Amino acid sequence: MSMLRCWLVVALLACNLVSIPVSYAGLTTEFLAFPSVTMTERSKMPDMHGIDKEDFTPALDLFFTADYDNFRLLAEVYGDLNGKHGAHVERFQVGWLPNPELAMWFGRYHNPVGFWNSEYHHGSYLQTAISRPAILEFEDDGGILPTHLTGLLIEQTVNTAQSSWRYAFAIGAGPYFNQHLEAVDLFRSEDNSVKLVSSLRLSWHPSRSEDSQVGLFVSSATIPGEASTFEELKQFVGGVYTDWHFQSMRLTSALYSINSDIKKAGQDVDGSFINGYLQLEIPLGADWTPYGRFEKSQGAEGDPFLHYAHTFIRDRSLIGVRYDVTTNQSIKLELSDVDYAVSGFSQATFQWSAVFP
């Protein structure tokens, strides 16, 4: 972790000490800390590069936001203590919000490519499940889509009598490929060239006071590759999603169509595949939430980019349960069958997560 990032973490912690929350001369701040401890045990697992038979990951996600007049700052720093991920500034955005319905952001943010990525960010506690859908894994966790962009993000809500429409438009510098996708790091000088990624998401919310929504999204990315892999990947993503609440039950699903065009040694190779997930949550009382998720890829063997993305989970089925121990702490247990390109195995994951203050 560079000195600058160390200082940023220290500054965020200092903010915690002085601002829970602070409101001074028009300045308001909030600070949230999301600690988590995750343990995973895998069975019948062949040797795979980048995946261990067991994992123990204590992690901390720190979030800070400040408002002054019509301007807002968002910062999120995530780090784990087992050295796999290190510490990264995941979001660092400065926004202009002329009214509550419109926000224009500059900085590093989460790409609005679907629902999950801009709903939960890195806060494990807030999502019911332990794992994210594979299609939306972060770049350094083996993800295959640009999940972090650095540039401009515009979000707007247009209200009708009962419902509302929302859109998010993003354009910014995307990742490059070096063994896996690597997003632009704001606080580290990089030698790698990056190119533009643009995304648009449109969603409809049937009720302004409820959470349900359906939406569609498109994203276009050009991703430079390391010399030993490919020169350039052109990736086009389109899809639909829903997050629907039936009384206390919740259904979240998305369908992605991914087209990849790889330029290597002067030749173009293209292919496409479809990926989808469907997650159902059925709360039992206030504390217990059993859930299940099914993920499936179709035509993945024909996509040229997936030949380079060895740790992308193509298919997965899982069941799990979340127990809310207190109003700010939960424990979760998740059992899953995962399939990669060359092999598959079963795994059990246990997680404690919380939010403070």
Added chain:
Amino acid sequence: MRRFFAISMFSLLLLCNMVVVAAASEKKMVLVVSAEAGHLKLNRSEIRQLFFAGVIIKDGVQFEAVINDSDPLLYEVFLQKIIFMSARAYERKLISRVFRKGGRRVVLASNLESLKNDLVANPGWVSFMWEENARSLPGITVIGELWHGSVN
């Protein structure tokens, strides 16, 4: 005759007692703002939206929600009858909103007197309380009824 009179008196007392108990447990939860902002109106959907989002704008007026946490029974009725969520689910949702978009968490007031002071000082701030409290606090006004019924 004396025995009949005694039984009648006892029954009457019992009936009176039941009426008094029923009346005592009848409660009305109301929406309140500062007296200065008494002309403001919010419908049911807007009230829910306000207490989820923290801030809404209606007819050019900015409303900000304040959760009255001074009475556990009041907060529980508010969650059950207005929010339709458990406290854990609701608080998770409020944190989730701040985590996604930034901004301030919905203000919590754990003391009725400080809540009154906050409302009076900030026209546009909206909260809820029992009607009997609202009537006894100067400087604030009721702009709608949220719920009424008997509570145990």
